Amino acid sequence: MSFPVERLPSSSKGDEIASLMRFEIISGRLKKGDVVSENSLAKTYHASRSPAREALRILQAEGLLRLERLGAVVVGLTEKDMEEINDVRFLIESFVMKECAKNANDSLYAYLRYTLENMRISAINNDFVEFSIQDITFHEAIIEASNHKRILHVWKGIKNIVVTALLIATEKRMMERDQIDNLIKKHSDIIDAMKDGDAQKIEDALKIHFVDTRKTVFESIFTNQSMTE
Structure with missing residues (x-):
């Protein structure tokens, strides 16, 4: 690949x-x-x-x-580097999700559901590249909807590494359909939490998603790196 x-x-x-x-x-x-x-x-x-x-x-x-x-x-990418990127993502995404939830933006929720449907179609077609693109699109749409210039600047600074790591991890995930279905559900849970407008539910849903994604990313990247040494 x-x-x-x-x-x-x-x-x-x-x-x-x-x-x-x-x-x-x-x-x-x-x-x-x-x-x-x-x-x-x-x-x-x-x-x-x-x-x-x-x-x-x-x-x-x-x-x-x-x-x-x-x-x-x-220089490479270490586990500590990836942990720090995950920390930054959680901080900015939990904030923007809570901010967007305050505005009850129906057009945003409709677009997020649309990206989920595209993820499902990509999974059926075993297209891990398109699945990854739609996954990133989901998260980026929320960040952009917050209309927070500084947070968007921070996101752009880490986006390329996040996209690359996600591609590597998603290729592995595609081998197990249960993992993909579970990932789509976690994104759906995030939308539901945002629509409820409950800040704690939003944070909990995002944390569950990030814990799962972290596990797959770390297994995919750092196991692969050790195998190539």
């Missing part, structure tokens, strides 16, 4: 290279300490040095590598 750049919104060549490299790093194919250069990236991805340089800067900003005089050194 490689990162499905063709299934995501149009982006620059630098973004595409960054997406492919990010997947290589998080999946463990590129290991901590590996060195890559602009020239090697340009050759591998059939690009000029400019987008290769852009990709390296993007990944440095995400903390996945560091730029040195002789090239870019892979």
Whole structure:
């Protein structure tokens, strides 16, 4: 499996290279300490040095590598890194869900139900890429509906790593249909809690979902990384 750049919104060549490299790093194919250069990236991805340089800067900003005089050194993604990303996600998503619940936005709930239906269709078709895209769309729709500029900025800073980790984990989940059905139900429970407007129910529903997702992501990523060492 490689990162499905063709299934995501149009982006620059630098973004595409960054997406492919990010997947290589998080999946463990590129290991901590590996060195890559602009020239090697340009050759591998059939690009000029400019987008290769852009990709390296993007990944440095995400903390996945560091730029040195002789090239870019892979830093990788540790379990602590992923824990911190999960903490940030829970903090911002629990907040925006509670804020959106106060406004009783029927159009938002209708859109969230629509994404759930797309997730079900993707599961039937065993399309883990589309399932992952719809999963992210669900969460991002709530964040955007909060109309909170600073939270949206924080989300964009971690989104690419979250998407990549989710793709790896969802491919594994697709092997067990019960897990997928359970995941869809947890998203439905979040909608129900938001419609009830009960802050504690929202937090509980999100926490249950995150605990389950954390388990699958950690098993998929860090078990896979250890196998490639």
